[in-house]
Amino acid sequence: MHFTLRQLEVFLATARHENISRAAQDLAMSQSAASGALRELEQQFGVQLFDRLGKRLQLSELGRELRPEAESLLARAGAFEQALRGSEAAGSLRIGATLTIGNYLAVQMIAAFRERHPGADLALHVANTEAIVRKVADYELDIGMIEGEMHHPRLETRYWREDVLQVFAAPGHPLARKRRLGDDDLLAQAWIVREPGSGTRQTFERAMHGLLPELDIRMELQHTEAIKRAVEAGLGVGCLSAITLEEAFARGSLVPLRVPQRDFTRQLNLIVHRDKYHSATLRRWLDLCRETQSAARRGRSAG
Incomplete structure (x- = not known):
C-alpha cells in the first residue's frame, strides 16, 4: 500500500477546512508535518488533489471524486480498530440537529444512547436546516436530524417522525x-x-x-x-x-x-450522505431513532 491512513486524515481535514494550518490544528500536528503528508500523497501518485487559491485549498475534480472513498476507508479503519478493542459500538458520531430537535429531542436521545453504550463519543451540533444540510453534504457531520424539507443530490433523506x-x-x-x-x-x-x-x-x-x-x-x-x-x-x-x-x-x-x-x-427527517459508510455507532443511532419514532406514534395513538 503506497499511502497511509495519516495521509488520508490530512487530506480529509484539509478538504473540510480548505486550509492546511486549520487541518493541522484539527489533527494535533505541526503545519509542516501536515503539508508534508499531503505533498507526499500527491507526489506518490502524480496527482493534484487541491487547487491552490491563495491560502485556500479547494478540492480539485479528482479530489472531489476521491473524497467519499477516503471517508469510507477511514471510517472502516476506525470500525476495525473498535472491533479489535472489543467495543464495536463505542466509536464516535457527529450529530447535527436543527434547533427544535437539538434542544428538545436530541439531548435526551444522546443521554439514552450513552447509557446503553458508555464508551461512545457523541458530539451534537445545533443549527438551522440549511447549515445542517451543508455540513452533512461536506462530511462535517455523520448524520443530520432536520425539520425542513430538503432535496440534495448527495444526501439521502429518511422519514423520522411527525x-x-x-x-x-x-x-x-x-x-x-x-x-x-x-x-x-x-x-x-x-x-x-x-x-x-x-x-x-x-x-x-x-x-x-x-x-x-x-x-x-x-x-x-x-x-x-x-x-x-x-x-x-x-x-x-x-x-x-x-x-x-x-x-x-x-x-x-x-x-x-x-x-x-x-x-x-x-415531518422530521434524518439525512445521511449517500456515500457515507455506516459504522456500528451510526447504525445503533438509527436504531434509537426508530425506537423514538415508535414511541411517538404510540403516544399519539394514546392521546
Whole structure:
C-alpha cells in the first residue's frame, strides 16, 4: 500500500477546512508535518488533489471524486480498530440537529444512547436546516436530524417522525379569548417567527400560503426561547413546534390559538450522505431513532 491512513486524515481535514494550518490544528500536528503528508500523497501518485487559491485549498475534480472513498476507508479503519478493542459500538458520531430537535429531542436521545453504550463519543451540533444540510453534504457531520424539507443530490433523506406547529399568544392577548382564528385574524397580527432557512419558517410559510405577502412579520429570531419571551411580553403572536411549547402551556405563560383552516403538520427527517459508510455507532443511532419514532406514534395513538 503506497499511502497511509495519516495521509488520508490530512487530506480529509484539509478538504473540510480548505486550509492546511486549520487541518493541522484539527489533527494535533505541526503545519509542516501536515503539508508534508499531503505533498507526499500527491507526489506518490502524480496527482493534484487541491487547487491552490491563495491560502485556500479547494478540492480539485479528482479530489472531489476521491473524497467519499477516503471517508469510507477511514471510517472502516476506525470500525476495525473498535472491533479489535472489543467495543464495536463505542466509536464516535457527529450529530447535527436543527434547533427544535437539538434542544428538545436530541439531548435526551444522546443521554439514552450513552447509557446503553458508555464508551461512545457523541458530539451534537445545533443549527438551522440549511447549515445542517451543508455540513452533512461536506462530511462535517455523520448524520443530520432536520425539520425542513430538503432535496440534495448527495444526501439521502429518511422519514423520522411527525411534528406539528402551533400558533400561540400571551394569555392577556385579545385573541386568547377566541375559540378559533380566521384568516382575517391572522392578517391583523404582528408575527414573531423563525428566520428564513429554518425548517420551522419553511413550514410556517407553507401553512400561510396565500397570506404571506400581507402578513405583518414584525420580528425574525433564530432561537425558540427568544420567540417565546417576545410573545410573553406581548410583542405579537408566534408559531413554533408544539414540542417547544408544552412547558409554557402547562404553566400558563403562553396559550395555544386554534387555526383549523391551516395545515401546520410536518415531518422530521434524518439525512445521511449517500456515500457515507455506516459504522456500528451510526447504525445503533438509527436504531434509537426508530425506537423514538415508535414511541411517538404510540403516544399519539394514546392521546
